[in-house]
Amino acid sequence: xxxxxxxxxxxxxxxxxxxxxxxxxxxxxxxxxxxxxxxxxxxxxxxxxxxxxxxxxxxxxxxxxxxxxxxxxxxxxxxxxxxxxxxxxxxxxxxxxxxxxxxxxxxxxxxxxxxxxxxxxxxxxxxxxxxxxxxxxxxxxxxxxxxxxxxxxxxxxxxxxxxxxxxxxxxxxxxxxxxxxxxxxxxxxxxxxxxxxxxxxxxxxxxxxxxxxxxxxxxxxxxxxxxxxxxxxxxxxxxxxxxxxxxxxxxxxxxxxxxxxxxxxxxxxxxxxxxxxxxxxxxxxxxxxxxxxxxxxxxxxxxx
Numbered sequence: 595x596x597x598x599x600x601x602x603x604x605x606x607x608x609x610x611x612x613x614x615x616x617x618x619x620x621x622x623x624x625x626x627x628x629x630x631x632x633x634x635x636x637x638x639x640x641x642x643x644x645x646x647x648x649x650x651x652x653x654x655x656x657x658x659x660x661x662x663x664x665x666x667x668x669x670x671x672x673x674x675x676x677x678x679x680x681x682x683x684x685x686x687x688x689x690x691x692x693x694x695x696x697x698x699x700x701x702x703x704x705x706x707x708x709x710x711x712x713x714x715x716x717x718x719x720x721x722x723x724x725x726x727x728x729x730x731x732x733x734x735x736x737x738x739x740x741x742x743x744x745x746x747x748x749x750x751x752x753x754x755x756x757x758x759x760x761x762x763x764x765x766x767x768x769x770x771x772x773x774x775x776x777x778x779x780x781x782x783x784x785x786x787x788x789x790x791x792x793x794x795x796x797x798x799x800x801x802x803x804x805x806x807x808x809x810x811x812x813x814x815x816x817x818x819x820x821x822x823x824x825x826x827x828x829x830x831x832x833x834x835x836x837x838x839x840x841x842x843x844x845x846x847x848x849x850x851x852x853x854x855x856x857x858x859x860x861x862x863x864x865x866x867x868x869x870x871x872x873x874x875x876x877x878x879x880x881x882x883x884x885x886x887x888x889x890x891x892x893x894x895x896x897x898x
Contacts, residue, residue, distance in 0.1 A: 689747065689779060696815040697747075697777070701871045704845075705752035708870075711843055711884065711891050712741050712809040713769060719757060721890065727757050729765040737839070739808050741771040742832045744791065744825060746813040746845070747780050754783065772803070774828070776815070796827035807832045809841040817847045817878065826857045833861075841885055845870040848879040861885045868892040 689699075700708075702723055710719035716736050719727045730736060743750045750773040758766050773780055774791035781788045789800060793814065810833055814825040833840050842861045844854060851865060868882040868891070887893050 689751075698872045698874065698876055700746070700748040700752075701873055702752065702756075704870045704872075705749050706757075707868060707891060708746075708749050708811055708843055708845070708882075709753045709757055711888055712811060712841055713739060713753075713757070714888060714891075716768060717757075717761065717765065726760050729761055733765055733768065736768070737808075738768045738770060740806055740834075741769070742774060742803075742807040742810045742829075743771060744774045744810065744812045744828060745776070745793070745815050746811055747773060747775050747777070749811050749813075750775075750780070750783065750787070754787070772807075774799070774832075791828070793821055793824045793828070796824040797831060799828060799831060804831050805833065805835055808834055808836075808839045810843075812842070812844040812846075814844075814846055817850055819850060819853045822846065822850050822853045823857055829858075843882065843884045845880060845882050848881050851881060851883075854883050858883065858885075864894045864897075866892040867895055 703721070706719060706723065707721060710721060713719060713727075715730055716733055716739055717727050717729050741753070743753075750771055753769075753771055758769060772787055772789060773783060774789045776790065776792055778790055781790070789803070792798065793816075810829050812825060812829060814821045829842065833842070840861060842858060842863055844858065844863065846854060854863065855865070862885050863883045866882045866884050866887070870880045870882050872880075882892065884892065884894075
């Protein structure tokens with residue numbers, strides 16, 4: 595885009611080859627209407643206010659982590675009905691969607707459904723936004739669950755701020771989510787729960803995290819086959835080698851279904867009947883693919 599110099603009423607031609615006619619041509623440069631300028635100013639003020647609110651959130655979150663011996667300890671309801679006022683990360687609204695990063699937040703029901711799949715059987719999460727998650731009666735005897743969440747910050751926020759706080763602390767401590775995300779804003783969830791991730795460098799993950807995850811939730815940021823395949827490389831590096839415990843769930847566009855089914859064939863991934871939904875809607879038709887069925891959560895679609 596060409597940057598035009600500002601006009602000055604006293605500006606005279608200067609320099610060789612520059613005439614008054616040349617300067618007068620700048621009179622044809624389009625200007626914004628008063629209404630458009632007012633809208634632009636409102637937008638800029640809104641952005642500034644949101645940035646200020648986010649900086650305040652970062653400070654509160656940092657203070658919370660500094661006061662905890664274990665950064666994976668979550669604010670617990672302990673039988674009360676939530677503690678949102680005490681938790682700066684309990685509201686996803688503070689994180690605006692960045693469409694340049696292809697960010698589209700899930701609805702609460704979609705996030706809850708994906709969480710229900712990966713924490714089962716340790717915890718039963720009813721698909722009712724008003725119902726509380728219930729730990730398995732013998733949860734002490736069940737193994738811990740490590741969950742890698744790739745490019746799906748809504749799911750991480752819902753799991754850590756809307757589900758885990760309603761569970762007893764011994765159950766909380768058996769669930770270990772880590773968000774792999776390009777957007778560094780989500781580093782506010784703490785150093786143990788955030789890894790900056792770029793699908794263009796699929797193998798660039800901490801060595802200590804390779805082959806460490808029992809479940810992976812994936813939402814590749816772009817619908818290109820390249821993005822899908824590169825993300826799948828990361829999934830392969832993160833998943834545990836214990837086949838009996840591995841779970842994969844992936845949400846992406848119907849247009850790349852063939853790529854998904856080929857790429858994730860080793861994990862038994864198939865298309866489910868569940869349809870992910872986004873808060874602000876999407877024109878692309880989305881599908882949910884998973885490595886297994888789960889009663890009350892989803893069934894596989896019948897293959898033709």
